[in-house]
Amino acid sequence: MNNFISFSDIDNLKLLVKEAIELKKNPLKYKKLGKDKTLCLLFFNQSLRTRLSTQKAAQNLGMHVIVMNFGSEGWELEFEDGAIMNQNKSEHIKEAARVIAQYCDIVAIRAFASLTNKEKDQAELVMNGFKKYAGIPVINMESALRHPLQALADAITLQEFKTKHKPKVVLSWAAHPKALPHAVANSFVEMMQLQDADFVITHPKGYELDPEITKHSTIEYQQEKALKNADFVYVKNWSSFKDYGKVTNTDANWTITSHKMNLTNHAKFMHCLPVRRNVIVMDEVIDSENSLVINQANNRTFAAQIVLKKILEDEKK
Numbered sequence: 001m002n003n004f005i006s007f008s009d010i011d012n013l014k015l016l017v018k019e020a021i022e023l024k025k026n027p028l029k030y031k032k033l034g035k036d037k038t039l040c041l042l043f044f045n046q047s048l049r050t051r052l053s054t055q056k057a058a059q060n061l062g063m064h065v066i067v068m069n070f071g072s073e074g075w076e077l078e079f080e081d082g083a084i085m086n087q088n089k090s091e092h093i094k095e096a097a098r099v100i101a102q103y104c105d106i107v108a109i110r111a112f113a114s115l116t117n118k119e120k121d122q123a124e125l126v127m128n129g130f131k132k133y134a135g136i137p138v139i140n141m142e143s144a145l146r147h148p149l150q151a152l153a154d155a156i157t158l159q160e161f162k163t164k165h166k167p168k169v170v171l172s173w174a175a176h177p178k179a180l181p182h183a184v185a186n187s188f189v190e191m192m193q194l195q196d197a198d199f200v201i202t203h204p205k206g207y208e209l210d211p212e213i214t215k216h217s218t219i220e221y222q223q224e225k226a227l228k229n230a231d232f233v234y235v236k237n238w239s240s241f242k243d244y245g246k247v248t249n250t251d252a253n254w255t256i257t258s259h260k261m262n263l264t265n266h267a268k269f270m271h272c273l274p275v276r277r278n279v280i281v282m283d284e285v286i287d288s289e290n291s292l293v294i295n296q297a298n299n300r301t302f303a304a305q306i307v308l309k310k311i312l313e314d315e316k317k
């Protein structure tokens with residue numbers, strides 16, 4: 001593996017999940033693999049799980065880690081080719097990426113969608129800029145469009161908790177006071193399209209994700225109908241894609257309650273966190289024994305570790 005920007009960088013998801021589960025049993029087995037290698041984590045946005053689990057994963061492989069809150073502490077970057085930089089942007093990605101690459105062996109980046117400029121978000125400027133100019137492996141820690149480390153952790157969690165070959169997995173939207181990115185939902189959909197599962201997406205009309213991403217998946221606009229017989233319920237808010245970045249629906253009827261969980265096949269509850277309690281999901285559901293949110297967060301370490309391991313191994317070849 002050279003980069004991990006989306007699921008298209010993975011050859012075989014099933015095998016990768018299997019290897020991650022093996023790694024989880026003995027996380028320090030490859031402690032020598034990353035000796036004298038440095039991972040640089042650049043954050044343009046807040047983080048809890050991603051920051052700590054990716055550091056932990058690198059440490060488990062014996063790597064050094066440098067963390068920078070680029071969004072608040074770095075120069076404001078210009079991404080446009082040929083830009084006349086006489087405004088607020090101080091440094092071009094061409095220099096920044098090449099400079100950073102001299103200090104580390106792998107760079108991991110978090111840069112959320114602006115949710116104001118659809119074209120720029122769709123172009124994945126930050127991730128692609130680093131990929132183009134850094135010349136070292138790039139890992140996506142949530143970009144404008146994708147959060148593949150989260151989806152890989154979710155694939156590990158599904159594998160650990162599924163009790164049948166082809167479970168029913170429902171991705172449900174729920175209302176949120178803020179406009180949130182599409183990245184988690186997009187990567188979850190792309191991951192589910194690689195799984196043997198009965199996968200259904202449910203959301204109100206107007207909240208369709210990018211049709212390019214969901215084109216091979218089933219969409220059911222009636223949440224209660226979608227939840228019927230589900231084995232896993234994954235809830236996530238996202239803002240409108242059509243009416244880009246807008247909150248056009250605040251209907252509290254989409255909240256996951258115990259009444260809704262009772263429609264399922266005793267389903268496991270999932271969310272990537274952070275979650276707004278009693279807005280996205282009621283306490284009774286997230287606090288129940290069927291909630292997997294803490295397990296998902298734990299698997300973030302092993303998702304990051306298997307990706308780092310693959311990149312380090314391929315670098316050695």
Ligand code: SN0
Pocket residue numbers: 178180181182183184272273274275276
């Ligand atoms: C981010 C998102 O993409 O939805 C990160 C999830 C891993 N979530 C938020 O920004 C939630 C912020 C909030 O105020 O609830």
